[in-house]
Amino acid sequence: MANVTNSTGSKAQVAATEAAAPSTGQTVIENGVVAKIAGIAAREVPGVHALGGGAARAVGAIRDALNSTDLTQGVSVEVGETQVAVDVTIVAEYPAALHKVADEVRAAISLAMAEYVGKQAVEVNVTINDVHIPADDEPADDVDVDGGAEARVL
Numbered sequence: 747m748a749n750v751t752n753s754t755g756s757k758a759q760v761a762a763t764e765a766a767a768p769s770t771g772q773t774v775i776e777n778g779v780v781a782k783i784a785g786i787a788a789r790e791v792p793g794v795h796a797l798g799g800g801a802a803r804a805v806g807a808i809r810d811a812l813n814s815t816d817l818t819q820g821v822s823v824e825v826g827e828t829q830v831a832v833d834v835t836i837v838a839e840y841p842a843a844l845h846k847v848a849d850e851v852r853a854a855i856s857l858a859m860a861e862y863v864g865k866q867a868v869e870v871n872v873t874i875n876d877v878h879i880p881a882d883d884e885p886a887d888d889v890d891v892d893g894g895a896e897a898r899v900l
Contacts (some may be wrong), residue, residue, distance in 0.1 A: 750886035779817040780863055784832045788821070791850045793842030795878035797821065799835055830859050831869040837876040843889050849873040
């Protein structure tokens with residue numbers, strides 16, 4: 747059995763406890779930071795190929811070539827004092843189930859908002875504007891290296 751005494755702690759312990767008390771003040775997290783966190787969370791979901799619409803992805807490809815990826819591409823946010831609303835546009839991988847990908851994006855963004863931003867995601871709207879088919883990335887077999895196409899009819 748442990749010995750229990752009613753004596754107060756040493757002065758050093760009291761000072762450490764007082765120093766650990768939170769100070770007053772305000773923390774401001776800019777909308778761009780919130781959008782970047784949402785973008786990172788969405789990109790980590792399996793079945794998400796890219797974020798943003800066609801024009802944003804074209805600009806994003808140029809930025810990627812210059813090693814300056816925009817992690818907020820395809821993401822817009824509205825930040826309140828205790829809540830946040832997020833709109834995200836994604837390109838899904840084929841053959842992923844689109845409704846499951848959207849649900850997982852919603853869950854990932856909601857979790858990231860709670861963990862990293864400290865705000866409740868009251869609304870996460872997911873727009874799927876395209877489906878990426880991996881075969882589209884492969885070069886066509888029927889095109890000659892010289893630029894001429896092979897005859898389609900024999």
